[in-house]
Amino acid sequence: RLYASYTGKWDPKYIPEMLFSVNLEPNSSRRCDRDALADKNNLVLFAQGGGLRIPNVYASCTCGLVNRNGVLLNMNETVNALSNIGPCVIKRTRDSDSGRDVAIVDFKDGRDIESGKSVKSIVESMGGEWVCQERVHQHESIDKIYPESVNTLRIVTYMTDQGVGACPVTLRIGQGGAKVDNAHAGGIFIYVDNDGYLGDEAFTEYQKRFIKHPDTEIPFKGRWIAGVPEAIEAVKRCHFAVSELGFISWDVCVDEGGMPTLLEVNLVSQAVWMSQMASGLSMFGDDTPSVVKAYRRSAV
Numbered sequence: 001r002l003y004a005s006y007t008g009k010w011d012p013k014y015i016p017e018m019l020f021s022v023n024l025e026p027n028s029s030r031r032c033d034r035d036a037l038a039d040k041n042n043l044v045l046f047a048q049g050g051g052l053r054i055p056n057v058y059a060s061c062t063c064g065l066v067n068r069n070g071v072l073l074n075m076n077e078t079v080n081a082l083s084n085i086g087p088c089v090i091k092r093t094r095d096s097d098s099g100r101d102v103a104i105v106d107f108k109d110g111r112d113i114e115s116g117k118s119v120k121s122i123v124e125s126m127g128g129e130w131v132c133q134e135r136v137h138q139h140e141s142i143d144k145i146y147p148e149s150v151n152t153l154r155i156v157t158y159m160t161d162q163g164v165g166a167c168p169v170t171l172r173i174g175q176g177g178a179k180v181d182n183a184h185a186g187g188i189f190i191y192v193d194n195d196g197y198l199g200d201e202a203f204t205e206y207q208k209r210f211i212k213h214p215d216t217e218i219p220f221k222g223r224w225i226a227g228v229p230e231a232i233e234a235v236k237r238c239h240f241a242v243s244e245l246g247f248i249s250w251d252v253c254v255d256e257g258g259m260p261t262l263l264e265v266n267l268v269s270q271a272v273w274m275s276q277m278a279s280g281l282s283m284f285g286d287d288t289p290s291v292v293k294a295y296r297r298s299a300v
Helices: 017-027 031-037 040-047 075-082 119-125 228-242 273-279 285-295
Strands: 057-062 065-068 071-073 086-092 102-108 130-134 153-160 163-166 169-173 188-192 247-254 260-266
Touching: 017 285, 031 040, 040 228, 040 260, 057 075, 065 075, 071 075, 075 119, 102 119, 153 228, 153 273, 153 285, 163 228, 163 285, 169 273, 188 273, 228 247, 228 260
Parallel strands: none
Antiparallel strands: 057 065, 057 130, 065 071, 086 102, 086 130, 153 163, 153 169, 153 247, 169 188, 247 260
């Protein structure tokens, strides 16, 4: 009833969040694999199946050790490397979600131009697990809807004995001047069909409805965005590279050249509510019986 209240569409194969988060996801792979691979510094491992690019990395930190292109840096060297890097994104690579612990900055002369904070203070605030990477420029077809945030496609893929399947796709969009698109951070979300056409309405997580973007007043219904079929096929191919994982939630930006660009993967505390609310379609469609049967076994 909750999911159907968004679109008015009923699907008997809707997957309740409780079933997915408590039973299906934990049983879909080994916890040790999910914990190890969930570090955002491992993004390259997920893109190696082909068809996805990843943002350029300017520096990263794992277990408190900073490196740039495989060369260890001390704090002074880190500050020097980033002081004039320009627009970039710094984010924690572990224990971060919903847009938390993400700094969208523009470094010049050792400081962020907007906030005035020093490179050192921003880096230190991220703790011992972070990455500083390119700020990706999104495709014009998405940028026109809302240019203040990088608006990402959430694509969930799943392994079956017939290969990799893809769930209904959702476009997450920022609003109100926000620089992040996450629903829990106030963003809105809308269904995108496999050809790249938007649904009729976008929603907040509390079911506030929009037929056009509240800031840009761009109508949603039938609007086309670039790169969706390519992004779906790319993440399905890439899932084979880490096929020991039953479910993967991919956050993909379509860059200004139309190339699907992988920003993040989610392996722990994934969710099924947003996709089903936005689309009015069940998460796994005709594959629902086989997916539920495969992953309702005892935890591994």
